[in-house]
Amino acid sequence: MKPVKLIKVNAIKNGTVIDHIPAGKVLKVVDLVNLTGENSVMIGMNLTSAKLGRKDIIKIENRVLSADEVNVIAMLAPEASLIIIKDFAVVSKQQLTIPREIDGLIVCPNPKCITNIEGIKSRFTLSSEDKKIVRCAYCEKKYEIDDVEMIV
């Protein structure tokens, strides 16, 4: 008898799948990416994964994410992959990478930074990809991505 492959999260016809989100991070992703509206969203948590051991996944029907949304997800979960689905088939799959220049997506944690005092758009550069460290282009302070507040 053919082994039955159980799909724990339903397949979608068209839309975006964010796969290989490290387990436990999906709610943070959901929090930052605007998922309200007409589209169906499926979330899988703590699924078994050959690559990560355990993983989270999001499937969003009939929606392609904006570049900013993809960049935010890349910062939260650079291990994740972004899959675009058309007619139940994978049309593209890309490994996320943290952008070198991060415009307007991070709140600088430094209260003395001009971006907080004058309310101007923040700008960060990726200082270390391995250590996930970014540097504010204005006050020049360095922060770990996991410690900063993000905005979309």
Next chain:
Amino acid sequence: MKNLISMRDLSKDEILHLMDIAGEIEKGNIVPDMQRKLAALLFFEPSTRTMFSFDTAMKRMNGNTVIMSGTKNTSAQKGESFADTLLTIAQYADIIIMRSPIEGSSRYAAEVVDIPVVNAGDGANQHPTQALLDLYSIVKTQGTLENLTIGLAGDLRFGRTVHSLAQAMALFGAKFKFFSPSFLQMPSYIKDDLAEKNIQFEECPELDGNLDDLDILYVTRVQRERFADPEEYEKARGSYILRKSMLDGVKDNLRVMHPLPRVDEIHTDVDVTQYAYYFQQAKNGVYTRQAIISILMGEV
């Protein structure tokens, strides 16, 4: 170079070019002419010494200055945005030289206006003209910036001057000795930067007996307000006061530098030695700032 905002923006070649120009200005081989040029000195926090140095630099080149010091009675106090203040001043002046407690304010100013901006200190972040005048003083006294042994003493934790200097000298393969009370040690992010560049550094418990191999000893003030316990302050500062007697056996070329103002971290008995260099250092600040302004205004 259109603006001078951060030492991190400068390449080694740009630093060396600036040192050359400052040297030529000091020797009188280059005489920049700033006649009919106006520098706006915007000092949103007071700093008499830095302001005077820039004012002197501009006037030594026959230029003029308009000065705003503090924020009292200014439009900023009336609620005008920082961008509007800058855009208005840029209509009057040819260059903006600004100091502010707000970190990143000079970078932002340079994005807002289309005249050159010089950062004369932005909070705890950068003070590139101080770093450059320090480098000029070092090259002038040592003949080179390469492979020197530099001692940094005092408040290494909060002192932006020593941070900029350490980072700048790292470009030239310096070796460092750090002298500071334990809780005012060089922050780990600077030490990590140095380690990444394979720069050698060691932390020394006290000045006395550790000065023999130094080419430069850069002393900064240990501020009383950093200490919760006044007794701790009295105990700590004693180990970091430089006295003439500690200079027996140091290298002839050693020069003692200090960004000033000094309180008592360098005893006045050092002033008469051949090693004292802090007042000449302040004078070098004028040549360095003349060079910076001239380069940014396209005059040299």
